[in-house]
Amino acid sequence: MAEPQATNRGPGRLLIAIYILFAIAATSRAGLQIATKFDRAPVAYLLSAVAALIYIVAAVGLARAGHAGRRTALLCCSIELVGVLGVGVLSLADRQLFPDETVWSQFGSGYGYVPLVLPVLGLLWLWRTRTTAT
């Protein structure tokens, strides 16, 4: 129960798995949107691309663990949480701004609200493993 936990072990590995899934989902979605219909909703599609990048970097940060990895993951999870909350509110307030779906639209409802839960879990996990970092 009280064994020392590294950021990339145990529950952390599950978190990394989910981050990888979202990195794949967001990257392919953004890539396709930008390649085929960029003019239709440039803001939404660029945002998809930013989200994709953040998922990738967060996964790498968690997987690398160590001090730098944890700092990277902390930054990514924070941006992600702000992003999903901000875009969630904006997409409800002004539908014109995001005419097409992004991973973060309506708080990630298109993805079972996992985009909303994921950064919280990431931050909680970083908090729980904080002592092992140094």
Next chain:
Amino acid sequence: MTSAAAAGSPVHGLLATAGIVLSLVLAGWALVATLRHRAPDRIQFAGLALLELALLGLAVVALVALGGGERPGEPGAFFGYLVTLVCLPPLAWVLARMEPTRWGSAIVCAICLVTPVVVVRLQQTWEVVGG
């Protein structure tokens, strides 16, 4: 206009259904293992291998249909989902091998819950008739 779309689709049918059912059963099994603090067992790895075979079969059927001149409604998305789909069981396999604890079973469970969603999305991107 949509009546024949599902019937003629190469990604509907026995292989897709088998993949979805197998994936959900495997997710359930892995969830039980997670709750019982069990590392991924042989059944999970065998299940992943079987699932991968079914998905590869599905991919072959789809590619044969493409060779025969059939076209998906959204080609870009279709290929994206197809490539993602056949990568999911190997991803679960590798991560579960790296994590021989209950969390390895949790990873298998999570990825096996995502797989049916990707199969259904794959079917939807085939069906959409351009326009």
